[in-house]
Amino acid sequence: MKRRKEIILIVSLIGIICILIISIILSLKTEKIKVKKEEAAQIYSPIIKETTEKKEVTIFFPSEKDSLLYPETREIYLTPSLIQQAKQVILELIKGPEHDHLPSLPSTTKLREIFITDDGTAYIDFSKEIYQQHPGGSEAEIISIYAIVNSLTYNFPQIKKVQILIEGLEKETLNGHIDLTKPFSPRFNLIASNKEY
Amino acid sequence: MKKRSFIFSVIFLYSILYLHGLSLKVRYADHPDFTRVVIESYTPFSYQIYTQPGKINVIINGSFDFNFSKKGIYSRILKKFQWEKKNSNTHFRIILKKNRFSLDYFTLINPFRLVIDIKELPPSIIPELEGKEAESASYSEKGLNYIKTIVIDPGHGGSDRGARGPSGLLEKNVTLTIAKELKAIIKRNLPVRVILTRTEDINLSLEERASIANNQKADMFISIHANASYRKSAHGSETYFLSLHSSDEEIRRLAYFENNSDKLENEILPENIEDIKLILWDLAQTSYLKQSSQLAEFIQNELNYLLGTTNRGVKQAPFKVLSNVAMPAVLIEVAFISNPEEEKKLSSPKFQHQVALAIYRGIINYLKATGS
Numbered sequence: 001m002k003r004r005k006e007i008i009l010i011v012s013l014i015g016i017i018c019i020l021i022i023s024i025i026l027s028l029k030t031e032k033i034k035v036k037k038e039e040a041a042q043i044y045s046p047i048i049k050e051t052t053e054k055k056e057v058t059i060f061f062p063s064e065k066d067s068l069l070y071p072e073t074r075e076i077y078l079t080p081s082l083i084q085q086a087k088q089v090i091l092e093l094i095k096g097p098e099h100d101h102l103p104s105l106p107s108t109t110k111l112r113e114i115f116i117t118d119d120g121t122a123y124i125d126f127s128k129e130i131y132q133q134h135p136g137g138s139e140a141e142i143i144s145i146y147a148i149v150n151s152l153t154y155n156f157p158q159i160k161k162v163q164i165l166i167e168g169l170e171k172e173t174l175n176g177h178i179d180l181t182k183p184f185s186p187r188f189n190l191i192a193s194n195k196e197y
Numbered sequence: 198m199k200k201r202s203f204i205f206s207v208i209f210l211y212s213i214l215y216l217h218g219l220s221l222k223v224r225y226a227d228h229p230d231f232t233r234v235v236i237e238s239y240t241p242f243s244y245q246i247y248t249q250p251g252k253i254n255v256i257i258n259g260s261f262d263f264n265f266s267k268k269g270i271y272s273r274i275l276k277k278f279q280w281e282k283k284n285s286n287t288h289f290r291i292i293l294k295k296n297r298f299s300l301d302y303f304t305l306i307n308p309f310r311l312v313i314d315i316k317e318l319p320p321s322i323i324p325e326l327e328g329k330e331a332e333s334a335s336y337s338e339k340g341l342n343y344i345k346t347i348v349i350d351p352g353h354g355g356s357d358r359g360a361r362g363p364s365g366l367l368e369k370n371v372t373l374t375i376a377k378e379l380k381a382i383i384k385r386n387l388p389v390r391v392i393l394t395r396t397e398d399i400n401l402s403l404e405e406r407a408s409i410a411n412n413q414k415a416d417m418f419i420s421i422h423a424n425a426s427y428r429k430s431a432h433g434s435e436t437y438f439l440s441l442h443s444s445d446e447e448i449r450r451l452a453y454f455e456n457n458s459d460k461l462e463n464e465i466l467p468e469n470i471e472d473i474k475l476i477l478w479d480l481a482q483t484s485y486l487k488q489s490s491q492l493a494e495f496i497q498n499e500l501n502y503l504l505g506t507t508n509r510g511v512k513q514a515p516f517k518v519l520s521n522v523a524m525p526a527v528l529i530e531v532a533f534i535s536n537p538e539e540e541k542k543l544s545s546p547k548f549q550h551q552v553a554l555a556i557y558r559g560i561i562n563y564l565k566a567t568g569s
Binding site: 062063064067102103104135136137138139140142143172173175176177178179180181182184 | 402427530
């Protein structure tokens with residue numbers, strides 16, 4: 001009789017422990033999913049602090065004329081943080097040209113994040129549309145990459161090199177041509193008025 | 198009397214020079230799988246070529262006489278030549294023994310030559326036999342002995358279709374066709390091994406392409422692509438060789454390794470040497486940049502000549518596929534698939550053949566210029 005009682009007790013204890021473990025695992029998982037959703041919502045809308053002071057910047061777009069990059073000027077908020085200024089330049093680049101030029105990036109591309117290291121390398125993290133909606137081809141890849149690299153290095157002397165990340169990771173190429181695994185130095189000889197550099 | 202004979206001799210000399218200048222020399226030769234007709238002139242001429250079954254008509258602007266052996270023609274495919282002057286043009290006709298043929302023509306300078314290659318099209322083709330016959334036959338280029346293997350890389354493939362033309366032509370298919378044509382032309386003319394990185398519509402990573410070339414110890418790597426741009430009007434061919442990303446840093450790194458390699462091997466533990474070798478492998482192309490730029494130059498010249506463009510030159514960019522290749526390497530953007538006119542060209546077998554032929558001539562010129 002005693003034995004039976006003991007067995008029932010042990011079995012019920014094991015059952016309770018199992019239920020506890022399962023419920024803990026489940027609650028952890030749902031928490032993780034919640035966190036991910038919040039992250040995603042934040043990432044795709046970089047918040048830019050509006051300031052009264054503004055700064056004029058030059059950004060670059062291709063033109064029907066030739067395979068060079070043509071300048072356009074924009075006003076950005078003169079935020080104290082360099083990262084915030086760099087973000088505004090990239091967002092303007094994604095928005096596209098205002099004058100008689102062509103876009104340099106797919107308009108559906110989203111800017112996820114920018115990091116700048118102490119030695120002046122800027123890491124620009126884009127969403128997957130940057131290659132999925134890209135026309136492909138070497139010329140288009142060169143134009144997209146150097147529009148980004150030149151626009152940042154031209155306006156911010158603190159930025160010496162630019163590395164492009166996609167969805168937070170290093171990607172080999174956009175669509176099979178130019179190597180994205182290393183940071184780019186600017187190429188100002190691709191700018192139309194600056195050919196002699 | 199003396200004066201008269203002097204004037205006569207002057208007139209005589211002038212007339213010889215005059216006739217010489219305006220007469221066109223015609224030569225022909227049978228090659229294993231095509232017959233070449235060459236029209237040579239002291240002055241360049243413009244011309245048009247159209248074909249009929251069994252006939253090739255060459256209309257040359259200007260009045261010319263022809264100078265060819267009257268002995269009769271001994272050729273597998275040529276029957277006879279005819280010519281006549283009509284409305285300030287000269288009509289030259291090549292009559293063939295066969296009705297079905299394919300044609301390829303181009304011009305060379307110094308002296309000006311119009312070269313016409315005629316290939317018989319048999320009703321049924323037995324490719325194996327044709328291949329063997331060609332391979333063992335026409336190796337005539339001198340000084341090209343040192344090159345053993347050429348790797349041709351048709352860009353993209355499989356789920357990576359590359360760029361897409363406005364009416365749906367896919368880059369991955371065009372690159373494969375041109376690569377196969379180039380292989381066939383090289384095999385016909387040079388005793389070298391030609392390896393394609395892919396012969397079918399399959400996925401192949403850029404690293405795999407480079408390692409095929411490195412493992413085969415190839416002497417030359419040629420990647421074939423079709424270009425695309427945001428610009429609708431973008432057109433023409435471009436030949437690229439590698440540029441380094443942040444040239445300063447990489448060159449410094451390379452110089453450091455090259456200058457200190459003996460010291461490094463002594464100082465570094467054996468298990469770390471593999472890491473160092475990997476870093477060097479990453480820079481494989483850097484020691485071949487000069488040769489790659491020359492190869493690009495020779496190929497681009499021929500492509501400019503084919504397309505009648507002069508403004509497009511050799512370009513440099515950090516192409517992933519070129520960076521890991523330890524041999525002279527170039528990437529050719531044959532034409533813009535994003536341009537409707539060039540898309541049409543890219544889909545035509547004639548243009549594909551002409552491009553392959555131009556690349557082949559570029560390779561030959563490079564080998565002649567840099568070889569023994």
